Amino acid sequence: MRAFRALGAMALGIDLNPGPSNPIVLEGDFHRLPFADAVFDLVYTNVLGHAFDLHALGREVCRVLKPAGDCASSPP
Numbered sequence: 001m002r003a004f005r006a007l008g009a010m011a012l013g014i015d016l017n018p019g020p021s022n023p024i025v026l027e028g029d030f031h032r033l034p035f036a037d038a039v040f041d042l043v044y045t046n047v048l049g050h051a052f053d054l055h056a057l058g059r060e061v062c063r064v065l066k067p068a069g070d071c072a073s074s075p076p
Helices: 002-006 054-064
Strands: 013-015 025-027 040-045 065-073
Touching (some): 040 054, 054 065
Parallel strands (some): 040 065
């Protein structure tokens, strides 16, 4: 996330337990992202190996991406 922020991007993380005083990681479930539809140009994830439901995660990624948005991930 630091690399995206260093490039000037608004980068946020989602975690069930983000820990105390972590302003760039929001408490949440990536199977139900707390964002409106079509708001992000890019969604990056490194959690595919932790997803309980890859279809739900994929639907959420597609939902929050802008029409010309892109998704990237690191290997699970």
